[in-house]
Each structure stands twice: as structure tokens, then as C-alpha cells.
Amino acid sequence: MRFRPFLLLPVLIGLLSAVSLRAQVLPPRTEILTDLRLVQDYWIDGHPDPGNRGWARSAYFTGHMALYAVSPRATDLDYAFAWGDSNVWTLFGGPTTRNADHQCCGQTYVDLYGYDPGPQYLTDITTSILGMVESVPCDDWWWCDALFMAMPVFTRMGAHHDDARYFAKLHDLYTHTKSTRGLYDTEHHLWYRDASYLPPFTTPAGEPCFWSRGNGWVFAGHARALEDLPFDDPHRAEYVATFQDMAAALVAVQRADGFWNVSLADTTDYPGPETSGTAFFAYGLAWGVRNGLLDAESCLPAAIRAWEGLTSIAVQPDGFLGYVQGVGGEPASSQPVTVECTADFGVGAFLLAGSELFQLAGGASNVSPPVTRAYFKPNSPNPFNPATRLRFHLHRAGPVTLMIHDVAGRRITTLLDADLTSGWHTVVWRGVDDQGRPVSSGTYIARLDAAEDRASQRMTLIR
Numbered sequence: 403m404r405f406r407p408f409l410l411l412p413v414l415i416g417l418l419s420a421v422s423l424r425a426q427v428l429p430p431r432t433e434i435l436t437d438l439r440l441v442q443d444y445w446i447d448g449h450p451d452p453g454n455r456g457w458a459r460s461a462y463f464t465g466h467m468a469l470y471a472v473s474p475r476a477t478d479l480d481y482a483f484a485w486g487d488s489n490v491w492t493l494f495g496g497p498t499t500r501n502a503d504h505q506c507c508g509q510t511y512v513d514l515y516g517y518d519p520g521p522q523y524l525t526d527i528t529t530s531i532l533g534m535v536e537s538v539p540c541d542d543w544w545w546c547d548a549l550f551m552a553m554p555v556f557t558r559m560g561a562h563h564d565d566a567r568y569f570a571k572l573h574d575l576y577t578h579t580k581s582t583r584g585l586y587d588t589e590h591h592l593w594y595r596d597a598s599y600l601p602p603f604t605t606p607a608g609e610p611c612f613w614s615r616g617n618g619w620v621f622a623g624h625a626r627a628l629e630d631l632p633f634d635d636p637h638r639a640e641y642v643a644t645f646q647d648m649a650a651a652l653v654a655v656q657r658a659d660g661f662w663n664v665s666l667a668d669t670t671d672y673p674g675p676e677t678s679g680t681a682f683f684a685y686g687l688a689w690g691v692r693n694g695l696l697d698a699e700s701c702l703p704a705a706i707r708a709w710e711g712l713t714s715i716a717v718q719p720d721g722f723l724g725y726v727q728g729v730g731g732e733p734a735s736s737q738p739v740t741v742e743c744t745a746d747f748g749v750g751a752f753l754l755a756g757s758e759l760f761q762l763a764g765g766a767s768n769v770s771p772p773v774t775r776a777y778f779k780p781n782s783p784n785p786f787n788p789a790t791r792l793r794f795h796l797h798r799a800g801p802v803t804l805m806i807h808d809v810a811g812r813r814i815t816t817l818l819d820a821d822l823t824s825g826w827h828t829v830v831w832r833g834v835d836d837q838g839r840p841v842s843s844g845t846y847i848a849r850l851d852a853a854e855d856r857a858s859q860r861m862t863l864i865r
Contacts, residue, residue, distance in 0.1 A: 428706055431763045437713045438469055438756040442478075444721025445749045452485035453746070456494055457503035457551055458729070459485075462746035463510040464554075464626070465753025472757050476783035479517060486514055491522055497529035500539075502548035505530055508555040509626070512562060517782050518791055519828055524562070531559045535567050540574040545596040545731070546585050546616050549576070550623035550682075557630035566635075572627070573637045580644075587612070591647040592666060593620045595731050605668035605733070612666040613732050618682030621648050622754065625689040642695055645686070649696050652683050653704045660711025661725075665733035672733045677716045677725040681751035684708035688758035702762070709759055712752060716741075723749050776852045778859040785862040788840075789832040792817070792848050792859065799823045800853045806831060807847045814841060817848075833863050840865075 445462070453459040463482060470478045491511060494504040508527035515523045534542070543549065553572060560568030580586040585594045587610065594600050595616040605611050624645040631638055655666050661680045665671035687705040690696030716725045718741070726748030728736030736743070779793040796802065804818035815836045817829050831848070834840055841863065848859040 428702075428759065428763045429709070431760055434709075434756055434760045434763055435473055437717060438473075438753060438760070440721040441717055441723050441749060441752055442466070442469060442721075444723075445746070446481060449746075452481055452488060454494075455485075455489040455492065455507040457506045457547075458745065458747045460506035460510065461550070462750035462753075463507075465750035465757070467510055467513045468757040469753045471780075472760050474780040474782070474784065476785065479782045482510065482514055483518070486511060486523060491524075492526050493530055497526040498533055499530055500534055500542045502543055502552035505555050506551040509558060512555070512558040515562075516779065516826065517793055519826075527555065528559065528563075531555060531568065534575075535565075535571045540571070540578045541582075543575050543579040544583065546579065546593045547595075547619040549579065550619035550626070553623045554626035554630070557627045561630045561632075566632075569631060569635050569637070576637075576641075586644070590667065591644075591651040593617050599732065605665055605671040607668045607670050609665075609668040609671075611668075611671075611732060614662050614664045614666055614676055614679030615682070615727060616731070617648070617652070617666060618679040618686075618751065621645070621652070621686040622682040622751070624648070625686045628693075628695075645690065646696060649687060649690060649701055652687070653700055656683075656704055656707065657711075659715065660707035660709070661715075662708075663733075664727055664739065668733075672737055672739070674739060675711065675715055675725045676727050676739055677712060677723060678727055678745070678748040678751050680708050680716075681712060681748065681755045684712070684755035685751065685758055688755065688762055692758060692762050705755075705759065709755060712755070716752075723752055776850055776855040776857045778848070778850070778857055781848070781859055781861045785864045787833070787864050789830055790861055790863075792829045792831060793826065794829075794850055794857065794859075795826050796822060796824050796852055797855070798853065802827075803851045804829060805849050807849055808841075809845050809847065814846065822852075 463485060466478065466482060470482070493499050493507060495501055499505065505527065508531070511523050511527050543552070553576065556568050556572040560566065583597060584600060585596065587594065590610065590612065592612040593616060594611065595613045599611045601610060603611055624641055628641055628645070631641070652662070656662055659675065661675040662683060663669055663673055664676045664679065684705045687696060687701045691698045691702045691705065716723055718724060723744050724741035725739055726743050726745045727739045728743060728745060730736045776794060776796050781790045781792050783790060800821065802818060802820060802822045803816065805816045806814040808814060815834065817831055843863055843865045845860060845862050848861065850857045
């Protein structure tokens with residue numbers, strides 16, 4: 403049973419002091435993963451139909467895939483593929499849509515393509531984004547949420563096609579939203595949701611209206627876009643500087659309980675804990691620290707405080723995630739926000755935040771230059787029967803051998819012996835030896851030899 407609001411209120415004051423004491427140290431990985439699985443499993447159990455490809459459910463799947471990347475479960479990948487299959491890998495509005503909300507699903511379509519490169523997965527999203535790349539207009543993103551919905555799609559597609567035109571068009575669209583429409587306030591380093599909230603519009607107390615989740619979309623959108631943007635992109639420095647300025651502004655207005663108010667500049671404008679904006683901010687702060695773009699001394703404690711607040715106040719004993727403001731465009735939208743309020747995009751934001759903190763808790767860091775070795779993504783499915791996909795990346799072109807061994811080191815079969823280009827490659831092992839005979843249940847090791855480079859991947863076959 404979930405807590406009822408009148409039962410939760412008397413313990414909030416006690417929780418606040420506990421949160422402030424615990425929020426200086428990262429929780430252990432096991433604790434973070436327990437909270438992530440509790441919330442994710444509650445959501446999936448309640449939604450056996452993975453849903454449509456609209457922006458809200460697509461935002462959920464960004465977090466779902468982030469958690470899969472750091473702690474893979476075959477059932478989670480199956481759930482994501484079931485979502486893509488049920489939507490036939492299409493977009494609302496059709497393949498020629500320019501609407502960023504309709505394109506958000508493309509983030510996960512590209513991720514799933516990385517695990518199983520079916521050409522149909524990217525047909526519609528490529529048509530949609532390439533249509534914008536090859537056109538002149540750049541005024542499509544009139545609301546700040548669009549930066550989360552579509553910025554990462556452009557960088558993912560640009561990286562996938564190795565085509566700098568995607569990055570150039572992204573900056574044209576970004577500049578129009580940020581500067582031409584003036585949605586970015588260069589004094590406060592926060593964003594107005596859209597032109598209807600620009601000054602002279604103010605909150606009831608006369609403050610500028612900076613909506614928490616609107617800024618959460620933007621902050622998280624910068625982080626996700628920077629993941630795939632080339633380091634030598636001419637506009638990368640601008641994105642990074644804006645991201646850093648936003649981080650400083652956000653840390654300055656965080657609440658004592660780790661949350662952010664729905665109204666960032668006016669604490670009297672619908673005060674109270676709110677999960678979706680808070681989770682997006684925690685994600686962006688943790689991602690920035692892990693990637694060396696944000697100061698760990700100031701930003702990591704803020705991310706930890708947010709996580710402690712989310713897990714001690716918003717997450718209920720059964721995994722229900724409360725205090726998620728519903729669909730809207732301002733602090734007054736979908737009020738009141740209570741422990742009974744949840745939404746798919748809020749769960750996605752929570753999974754994004756926890757997945758980043760999970761990596762930081764394990765000492766993971768992306769501060770060093772891009773990977774310069776061969777490596778595997780987790781094979782899928784795993785455990786498997788009868789077949790599994792092995793996905794690996796080569797830093798340089800050259801001769802490659804991929805063999806399967808048992809745990810005693812005996813060679814079972816050679817899957818690949820060829821010259822390959824650099825980049826991603828996929829090979830399927832169907833659980834058979836060189837003679838095509840099924841092998842028994844057990845643990846097997848894929849060994850990749852590429853010039854002077856080696857990588858391995860363990861997997862389990864269950865008959």
C-alpha cells in the first residue's frame with residue numbers, strides 16, 4: 403500500500419534532517435540499484451503494455467535504457483524491444499514530422515539499434531531528422547522542453563551517420579530557441595518555458611517564472627546531447643558553458659530536503675517537493691561530475707542530496723514514485739502535486755539520475771579521452787537460449803578474430819576471422835560449436851583479438 407498524504411506529512415520534518423546528514427556521501431551501489439529496481443519493477447509490473455511512442459513514454463525509456471546500460475537484464479531489453487515493435491518503429495505525425503515531441507522516441511530507437519541493428523528501427527527517425535537537416539527553417543523548437551526531446555536525437559543520428567550536418571543543424575535550431583526567441587535568461591542562467599512566460603510575465607510574488615521541469619528538460623537535454631557530440635564540434639564549448647552556468651544557478655536554489663520547487667525563482671509559488679525536475683537536475687549534475695564538466699565539490703553533494711530526498715520521500719515502499727507534477731507548462735500546472743502523483747516521464751528521470759549515481763558510486767569516470775580500445779556492449783539476451791547478439795566496437799580497422807571458449811579455455815567455435823572497419827559490429831552466436839552441434843548449458847566467454855587489442859565477454863547459455 404502507498405502512503406496517504408495525511409500519513410506522510412507528520413514525518414517530513416524528521417526526514418529532512420536525516421536527508422541533510424546522509425547526503426554528503428554517495429550511497430553504496432547495492433543500495434542505489436535496489437531503489438532503481440524497486441521503482442522500475444513497480445512501473446513495468448503496472449504497465450505490461452509498454453505503451454505508445456509519444457514524448458512521455460519515450461522519456462521513460464531514456465531512463466529505462468540508461469539503467470540497462472549499467473546493469474543489464476535481458477527482460478529489460480526485451481521490454482524495450484517490445485515497445486519499439488508494438489509501435490512499428492514509427493513516429494507520431496509520420497516520418498516527415500518536425501515536432502520534437504514526436505522525435506523523442508528516436509533516442510531509444512538508436513540505442514536499441516546498437517544492440518540489434520535492424521534497418522527498420524531507424525527508417526522513420528532518419529527520414530524525419532534528415533528532412534530537417536536538409537531544409538532551411540530552424541524555428542521549430544518554440545518551447546524549451548524540445549531541447550530534451552530532440553537535441554540528443556540529432557547528436558545520436560549525427561554520430562550514427564558520421565555526418566556533421568546533423569550537428570550544424572542542431573546548433574541552428576538551438577540558437578533560434580535560446581537567443582532568437584530569447585528563452586534563455588543570461589542573467590539568471592535559467593530558461594523560460596516558452597515566449598508566453600517571458601517578462602513582463604511574473605509569478606504571484608513578482609519574480610521571473612522559471613519552471614522546474616522545463617529547466618530539467620533543458621539541463622538533461624544538454625547532458626544527453628553532449629554524450630554523442632564530437633569533442634571537436636565548433637559549438638561544443640557553448641553547450642558546455644551553458645550547462646555549467648545552469649548547474650551553478652540550480653545548486654544555489656536547491657531546497658534543504660534535496661528537492662527543487664516547481665518555481666525556481668519563487669519559493670512561495672506552489673511550494674513543496676517535486677520529483678521530475680529534481681530527478682532531471684540530479685541526473686545532469688551527476689553526469690557533469692562524472693564527465694569532468696562540473697565541479698565535484700559543489701555539484702556532487704547537490705546530486706546526492708537530491709537522490710536522498712527522492713528515495714526517502716518520493717519513493718514509496720512498494721516502488722510507487724510520488725510527487726511527480728503532471729503534464730503542463732508552468733508551476734501552476736497539474737496542482738496540487740502530492741505523494742499520489744506520478745507519471746512515466748518522472749520515472750524515466752528517476753532512472754536516469756540513479757543510473758548516473760550508480761556509476762559514480764563505482765568510481766566510473768568519463769573524464770579521460772574517448773575509449774581507444776576494443777570493447778563489448780553487454781550481449782543480449784543474457785542468459786540466452788538459443789541465440790545471443792554480441793555487439794563490439796573497434797577503435798581502428800584491421801584483422802579481427804572472434805572465438806567462443808568454455809570456462810576451461812577450450813575453443814568452441816570461431817564466429818569471425820576477417821578484416822573489419824572501425825566502429826560498431828554485431829555477430830550472433832546460436833549456441834553451437836564448429837560442427838553446428840548445440841552445446842550444453844553453462845558459462846561461455848567470447849574472446850576478441852584485434853591487432854594488438856583484446857576484449858572478452860562472459861555469457862550464460864540455459865537450455
